[in-house]
Amino acid sequence: MTATESLPVTMGRRLYFQLGITLIVLAAAGWMLAAHRATLDNGTDRLAAADGEWLALACVAAVATWVCAAVAQQGAVIERLPRGRLVAAQFAAGAANHLLPAGAGATVVNLRFLTRCGLSTRRSATALAVKAAVGGIVRCALGVALLVASPGTVRLSARVPHALVLLPAAAAAVALVVAVSGRLRREVRRAFADVRDVHRSRARACALWGGSVAFALLHAAVVVAMVHAIGLGLPASRVVMAYLVASGAAALLPTPGGLGSLDAALALALTAAGAPGPAAVSTVLGYRLLTGWLPMAPGLLVLALLARRSAL
Template sequence: MTSPLLTPAAVQRRRTWWHSGVLLAVLVCAVYLGQRHWPVVRSGAGQLAVADEGWLLVGATAAVATWLCAALAQQGAVAERLPGGRLLAAQFAASAANHVLPAGLGASAVNLRFLMRCGLTAPRSASALAVKGAAGALSRAALIAVLAAACPGVLRVPDVPVVAPIAALGAAVLVAVVLRGPLRSRCGRVAATVLADIRAVHSRPQRAAALWGGSLAFAAAHSLVLIAVTRAIGLPLSPVRVALLYLAASSAAALLPTPGGLGSLDAALAFALSTTGAPAAAAASAVLGYRLLTVWLPLVPGLLVLGVLIRRRAV
């Protein structure tokens, strides 16, 4: 509640200073990240300078398409109509924020604030993010299953010790014991909200098509970025195999809560490409090219867009 001693002009000035401070913090973060990782950006740019420019352009186009696909999937996760321009800008900003905070917290925070600014309540905004995340995970799993059938022998199921399912069962029992009383009731209300949103979205064919089509296209576009980079540097791997390796490696890297999968995804991708016969140097160049197109080149512009959205109170 605003103090009665403050005039409306003073309140507005306070808000302006607060938003300007947040914008300055975002800019400082952008400069810090750019300075810290500048050797990586410079060396990667040097290696890609001799690559095929046509394929790099294809990869850059696919990287831009990932933001469009994310916007489409986010629109499909809610029944209400979202403002298209701000929705796309929010996805661009969310992709940058996702590389600053761990485990997707940056993207989730930006999208949560955006949906709330669009008039959705906090529970419904969180529910929309859960619906989008579930659709993305299921779409990725479906693509992995299809591509694994097309490339038999590429993925190998690891041997699981007998103790692993026993430990999983014990963890499930422990969770069931912990989630009791008020906490269980609260979880039940959250689940009811998510299920209600799922029914509302799938009762409208256009929203369901946007949700699932955008989720599938998002994973496919990221795969296309890596495929284009491998083609640009002349890595002799089939596009289907590269897509399968990317989807499997990114799914495994998601288990490690690093910002945007930095480090974990790079290592998983390089290892996956190397195990299929790619030279280590070429695999490293492919991963670096993928990171340049999806992270380093759009990072500072994305953070600038985030600052503008914060300044305009769109998130």
């Protein structure tokens, strides 16, 4: 079997693996919902009586996340992209991301959009990888900055310093694998060349990093607004930290749009931050409604429209 023939087999196995993980997570989430039905009902009732002004603010923050995603995507490439279609593509990618596991929906939509804009497949994939890497770095940096600015936000256990020792070891292992593989070395050199080209332009670098920071903070702002909407008096620093920790933990499970994994992680993080169970459930439901469920149908319509106009 040649490398070309084995590629569909490998992709098929990976898809089945991700699908299996998704089904396991969804089954576990369903079991948890059934076991805590009273808490879910209480949280739903509390959300129905939420403050309208805070809900409106949460809606504005949710809509702004798509604009920030478009700004970050523009910053990851040198070529100028059509602004209107770029924002529409991010909106459509958000809807597609809730249909396929591990962010594959958003990746496919953005990859197709960039190639339609004239970029090669390799450069398009590199731009998406750069954007994703910057997004991860930004979330970690925001978490560290929040801990420095508000030391009482999270009580670090004695095990945390020992766990941090694993980070350099993991980085060294990745560097060793890249050094041994000639193909990986070439790909990494090309990726770094693209990153250097992007950062030679101050405007592009500011768009990439600024858009990524704003994207993460606006998602956290949706959660903060939902917390205030239901009348929960949690400090904003704790809520932002809870979101950063939950979103990082949910990225480890390849479920569509973090379905089940992000919900459980965010509810647990809010509970650990001091929120009662029903209030945490209300916050998660509100966040999910504004960032995922309500935009789903219009996002799919935009996706179909972009495909019909050959923008994807």
